[in-house]
Amino acid sequence: MNSTYALETRALAKHYGKTVALRGIDLAVKPGTVFGVIGPNGAGKTTAIRVLLDIIRPSSGSAEVLGQNPRTGGTALRRQIGYVPGELRLDGRLTGATLLRYYESISGPVAPGAIEALAGRLDLDLGRAVHTLSKGNKQKLGLVQAFMHEPKLLVLDEPTSGLDPLVQQEFLRMVREARDNGQTVFLSSHVLSEIQQAADEVAILRDGRIVIVSDVESLRETAxxxxxxxxxxxxxxxxxxxxxxxxxxxxxxxxxxxxxxxxxxxxxxxxxxxxxxxxxxxxxxxxxxPDLEESVLRLYSAPEATDEN
Amino acid sequence: MKTSALPLFRRAIVDSWRATLGWSLGIAAAILLYMPLFPALGGKDSQMTQLLDNLPSQLVQTLGYSNITTGSGYAEATFYGLLGFVLMIIAATSWGTAAIAGDEESGSLELTLAHGVTRTQVVLERTLGVVIRLVWLALFSALLILALNNSSELDLKPANVFAVAAAYLGLGLVSATLGIAVGALTGRKVYATGAGAGIAVLSYALNAIGSQSRDLDVLRDFTPYGWAYHHTPLTSGADWAGLVLLYGFSVLFVVIAVIALRRRDIAG
Known part of the structure; x- marks a missing residue:
């Protein structure tokens, strides 16, 4: 099972009763690359990501994360992953700094000063109580807890939601630095333009299926x-x-x-x-x-239309 | 320091100190309200005895006030059996609900589980956090009652005070662990709270019915409330069989919680 990929899924499917969230997806993400998953809300991005973290279990198919099955990889595997959930909801009277110390205590070791450096880059005040923070600031806290222990794999579900454009740019720099550092980044978004600058490869997900996997350069050619x-x-x-x-x-x-x-x-x-x-x-x-999103949607709106008829 | 032991337990304790302090004050208020009144109310020929003689015996039985003229009967009926019981059940149910179901509904369980913790660890450490808080409440009640033992002329044996506190704790544990188990099974706060509070209400009601007549007395052997207080630990010492049932079911509920949470998808 030792794959050469940082992350791999084979015919990964998930259904809840009669509702099908994933119809069998195959993904392969090379180590040290940035892989983006794009799709409208409800396409299955979050479902796929939650399987990778063993938050939910697949109905069929398999996933391999850093060479291990997420189901059996356990704590050792998850300590090597930094995760930002799609619906990040942080609350409580504790300060951002205290919350991050808590997440540090249940994940990998954090280098001295790493938290402060990340907070500084994102312009986040760690001294404020979490429940008083705006959505954007909570999102920054989520990013810091994902990046702070320099995990081998970053799994980021809609990481830019709620961030203003300047912070988004800083986030994209953090993603590129992580890649240059040898880390693998798997991120999702419902807008391609947000991540096209950072992603090496992009998968378009729609209605639980992968429409296309392409490198950003090829997408640019159809731009x-x-x-x-x-x-x-x-x-x-x-x-x-x-x-x-x-x-x-x-x-x-x-x-x-x-x-x-x-x-x-x-x-x-x-x-x-x-x-x-x-x-x-x-x-x-x-x-x-070039607006890659418009290109992609134009390319694939036709096949989808015939699918539905 | 970074990998220090029991991170989830420590977080639970730190997060809940305000609530723990609040419940401690509630218990103190109830004890300080009732116990000092005993010298005025208790005793064979007191006004209280005369009042109870005039009340319907069913009501007196339901409230557990039949032995109210002794210090032990009074403390059991007024605090451990009634107001203290209500406080313990509400605290236990709310903490048991928050441990899994509340955390899952708020969305933070997902992020915790994405870190280097197992689901078993989450259930066990959070349960330990609830248990320690309930142990504190029970111990605090016992210490406070012992402190008032002389001034309030309760004439209680210290060993029996700890026996009733152990039973009192057991009632809290049953509601808390059932809330944790139902939370782990369903992920829903409303079900966890319903189960934790529901078993206490049902148990109290069956006990009240059981205390009405000798024929129905057997009902009291099938409820947590009966396991705790039927054999009047404050008067006659620890009811070991009752304690085994209370603590045994609590352990069983925790086992169910671990198995349930390990098996299912976590809601987003």
Missing amino acids: IRRVRVGIMDAAASAVQAALAGIPQLTDLKLSENGELRVEATVEGNIDPFVKAIARFTVSDLALEE
Whole structure:
């Protein structure tokens, strides 16, 4: 059973009575990588994650975490995992610092100063009573308890929920540092854009099934980008003719206002478009960061529709 | 320090000191209210005796006031059998419910179990936390009553005070451990509380019915309340058979809790 993966599931399924939460998923996560699971709420992300932590037991199929069955791996296995549950609910009169000491006492050893360093990065006040903290601050506490003992595997269910954008960026840096440190990160989100910067590989989960597993680079190749170009000394008809041959180009809009403004959507490879406008005098060029989520949803909305009919 | 023993137990004790203090004050108030009144109420020809003679005998039997003219009968009827019993059952049930079901419904059990602890350890350490708190309440009641023994003219034997406190503790343990077991089986606070409080209410009711007549007396041998007080430990010393039943069922409920929690999915 010694797998070369940090985390592996085979035909993992879970149903509650007649409700099917997971319809048999196969995942393989290489050590030292960041693996993202994306899917709408109810897709089965949390169910899969809770099986990995032995919070719930699968109906069929198997899972292996750090080479061990979560069911039998016991405390030694779980000490090597840092976990943020999807619905993190922390409460009590105790302070954040006390709560973290408690979690330290039931997980791996924490290096001196690690808790304070993480709290500082996330701008979290450890001296306040937990029940007075906002949702975002509770989420930060959850992140600190998951990261503080530098576990081999981080399992983070919707880790960015409730965090403001600046803290999200800091969190993504923490994830990349963990990976550079040799740790494996398994995280879920219902929005790809939140984690596409950090993930090496992404699985799209929908309705208890994996729709696709892909590396982020390949997703980028299918990406949809919006482009805006300003062109001088050219007629609209000439630009239109030049762009006509590009197959992945849609939503073309031309407007003349002193100079010619071109707006369009380019799918996949950007190169033909760049080559096509290169012959004109370009005064302005804006290329949006690709929205991978939109690409994925566009790619897979068709098959899903036929599934349901 | 980082891997020190019994982390869950220590957390449970630290988290609950306020509640423990509150219940201790409640018990102190009940004892300090009732015991000093005994010299005025008790005694063969006291007003209390005359009052009880005029009450329906069924009511007197139900309240367990038939031996109220002795110090031991008075302390058992007023505190251990009634107000103290209610306080003990509420404390035991709320702590037993919180130990598993409450923690699961609040969502924090999931995160605890995702750490380096086993489910068996969670049940046992949390049960130990509840047991220690209940032991304290029972011991505290005994010490307080002994402290008032002379001034309130109760004329109690110290050994018998500890015997009744052991029975009193046993009643708390049955409700607490049943709450823990039902919490471990269902994960629902409402069922755990219902079971812990329900067994006490049922037990008290059957005991009251059983005390009405000789024919029904046998009922009292089948209830925790009867196991604790039927043979009047404060008057006649420890009822070992009753204690074995009280503590035996408590152990059984804990075993059930361990097995149940190990087997099932934890609710999110």
